[in-house]
Amino acid sequence: MPQHDPAPAPPITRDPRDPSSSLQAALRNYHTLDVRFTGNGGEYFRIWIVSSLLTALTLGLYWPWAKARRLRYFWSHTLVGGEPLAYHGNPRQMFKGQALIGVLFLLYSVAGQFSVLGGVVALLAVAGLWPALFRSGMVFKLGNTSWRGLRLHFCGGLPEAYRAVLPFLLPLLGLVLLGTLAPQDAPPQDELGPWEWGALGLLGLVVVLAPAQWWSLKAYQHRHYMLGGLRTGFRATAREFYGLALRFLLMLLAGGALIAGVIVLLTPWLAAGGHPVLAMVLGVALPLAGGLAVFSAIWPWWQVRMQNLVWTETGSAQLRFISRLRLWPYLLLQWRNALLTALTLGLYRPFAAVATARMRLQSVQIRSRVDLEGLLVVARASPQEAAGEAAGDAFGVDLGL
Template sequence: MNNKVIFHGKGGEFFGIWIVNILLSVVTLGIYSAWAKVRTKKYFYGNTELAGDRFDYHATPTQILIGRIIAFVCVLIWAIANATFPLVASLLMLIFVGFTPILARNNARFDARMSSYRNVRFNFTGSVKGAYWAMMGAGLIGMIPLVFLAIITALVAAHSVVLVIICGILTVAAYLFLFAYVSAAMTRYFANGYQYGDRPFRAEISTEFFIKTILLGALMGAGLTIVMMAVAAIIAVVIAFLTMSSGEMGTVIDQFWFMVGGMSGMVYVILLMAFIAVFVQVRVRNYTFAQLVVSGDPEYGFTSTVRTRSFVWLMITNFLAQAFSLGLARAWVMVRTTRFLCEHTSVVGDLSLLTAKGEVMDEGAAIADEVASAFDIEMGLG
């Protein structure tokens, strides 16, 4: 039995909440932003339905505000240090980067613990050790081939152009492998860290899938680039032929088309990178949800049916709507995107048989979670 997630929110309805949130946040110099975040979360959670029941969000504005005040103080200290003692500021930045896995893990835990379905809270039980391995350890190990190739390239640079080209190709391949390896490690960490009451989530995440996905994205990008270069070459030949005997006017036309070509190339690169990123994101989301299981009796699975073409169209139209409305369409975009993702997400199983016991939460870690949430280092399952 597939239970599709349904979102009941409306763009016009949320627009009023969004505008009030912005105005009050500006008037109160950002203090109301904590209340704004809670109102927004409650709206989206409260309008998301699964098998006849809706989700809920339980964080209080005071919790969010405490975290944001501490985060603001940290940023202020860094700004003062950057203006007076740049070396100290650099050291503080390194310390912040070093704490990023803890912040990401605590942020996931905070959001999970503040969320509920059928009056049972979610939780995130991923360990700090696991966070460091997924976000830093895997990357450091994956960097070894890149460093090795960089050393070889430097040694052969003066002796063989062919070897340099080969090392360059191998470096790109090693980078793609590194990206796939780290992405798989992070997905594995978060997918196996969530919990609904006393029911843990689990997923068998294959690194091989991520390698294939990244390679497919790279090959797709290379293929599209070759096609674009061929089209550009044909256009250039045609323009050169048409302007060959045009004298001074031909030079002006050549300069015009050179400028247009440069701008078109930049736009193409941006669009291509965005398309590949969406392609990878969609494949990873669909794969991860297909692997995800909620343990217990009975077990429950998930499906995600997002298509790259549909998601690309959603992103393009969202961008255009915000650009032409000078940002006023942001509320509509948030509602539209949430509805799209919900329409393509289902829970597999008979939810009338779902039972779960609420877990006792460690309230002592609340402030750390709130501070992490304030930095908005949001990682997890899409």
């Protein structure tokens, strides 16, 4: 996919309703802020191994503290314009958020054991809270991230979160409910019944809507990032997401067809040559190994194209991101990481995480028309800074999106 360079910024006018209007006097010509990552695999390995051991010894209870240590390390070694980010999240708040999610799913599991209706009600409650939890996580994560002492901010509202998620969550919820309510003791039938047809229809709808749902989530996120009075926008369209998804699916199908062709050609030849056992082993091992090889080649392609699309289309007239992550270097890095992780029985994982973060972060640049010193002065004097501080009171829920 060709890279998207940002279009020339439109003329900027003063609008008293625009929160960035007080910053217009700071506008200058574009200048570039490079992103660098200075993390070291050996340093992070020590953090990772201690956190992993403590998480295992505490049966997972240490996980929020482990995550906070990881984020502080990666944030502090991410330099934007030569200045590091900082993470201020409180692990105790993160623990409360994770405990809330655990309690909700425990209630769903327990309710389903006693009554089908109770399980359905609990599932509806969990699904109804999911958009609110997602927004809470974004507020917490952004509000506890700072650059040069200025807190970032997520300004997405709760109604917008529900509009971004529920239209696509409903078919998935319907599929789960159908599986829960369907009679379990029905006799087997030669033809599909109404329950099966309904499940297939909902499953197809979930698959068809998946790219639109991913676009909706990313649009909700990337339209509401704020630094001081600057708020980002998102220019990518659902059509572009569907284009990437279609190409991804076609590559998967092509890879599967290639593997199937090899099996069809080799299995009869081996069986005819007096190697039926080898033919049987090949029929099992080749799809697994081939499928893994195909996915290991196509998944990095998806990551590269998605990062370049999402971040290059994020920004505003004053501040814009550009991502130029290259496919072949990233693909070779992922293969190298996978091989060394397998050879070291997983001990290479922290080194792989550092190497991947370095390549992905350093492919991003930030183009600014704002005098950042003026921005910092204005933003620090603004009451909006309290919004970032208030994020420390939110549940530390991070759904990883």
